[in-house]
Amino acid sequence: MLAIILRKLIETIGFVLFITLISFLFIRLAPGDPVLTILNVDELSVSTEQVEALKEEMGFNQPLLVQYGMWLADFVRLDFGQSYVTGQPVMQMILAGLPATLELTTGALLVMLLVALPLGSLSALYRGSWIDHLSRLLSIVGAAVPSFWLGLILIDLLGVRLGWLPTMGRDGWISLILPSLTLGLAISSVYVRLLRSSLLDSLSQEFVRAARARGYSEWRIFRVHVLRHSLPPVITVFGVSLGSLIGGVIVIEVLFAYPGIGKLIVDSIRQRDYPLIQGYILIMALIVFVVNTAVDLSYRYLNPEMRLKERNAGV
Known part of the structure; x- marks a missing residue:
């Protein structure tokens, strides 16, 4: 298990360096200038000298790779910088919005489980x-x-015609229902089909026929053997599709004006708030690392054959 975590950590370090470098270059090459946003040139009269002085102060007159190296050096010291727009520390802003995003993600996953698990199971059992x-x-x-x-x-x-649920903002658990329901229903369709296919494959295995021959009930066979054997492919796909889930959270947060980091990053992209964008990308990369590592470990727990092969191979 330790070897798996170390291997994943090395892979993640390389992935973080690559994705932060590519995103850094693309963000800097995108149209727009954060200096003009900071100086508020749309409402104030600003001279060219003031613009150039601020660019020099912020290091924008340096080559892009030098700017990236400066940002990376600050990151190694756990300094994510400050927002160009608000002046607040980037980490503080991300941590402030992270609970709302985690609430929405958890609610969506709960809806997905409540929909996909019974529908996929019933579809396979009553093919x-x-x-x-x-x-x-x-x-x-x-x-x-x-x-x-x-x-x-x-x-x-549900919000306008019936007036049952609030449609915007974050005001208690009731505000979480509509966005969680939207995202959960959107992602559940993939897992209904995947779980059905995996369950049908498990139901055709020899161990199911052997369990029936021993007189076990169908419910016990399904709960103890079939469902556990069918979960690894579903969990693996969840780890792979985590990026899509994060993207879906961003869309839903903007749609429902839910104050999470998804809405925060959309606003920062529009305002060319480079430190906040880079901090968000890095935090998401770390979250992907943690989830993928947990998926790998759970896969080995749910699949005894893999553990046996790794033990025989000395892994």
């Missing part, structure tokens, strides 16, 4: 029945509908 056809139809429709469009429909129906 060819009306339940199977209905769940497959719902998963296809869910995959075809964009999350923002689904969100607009739910806002209009």
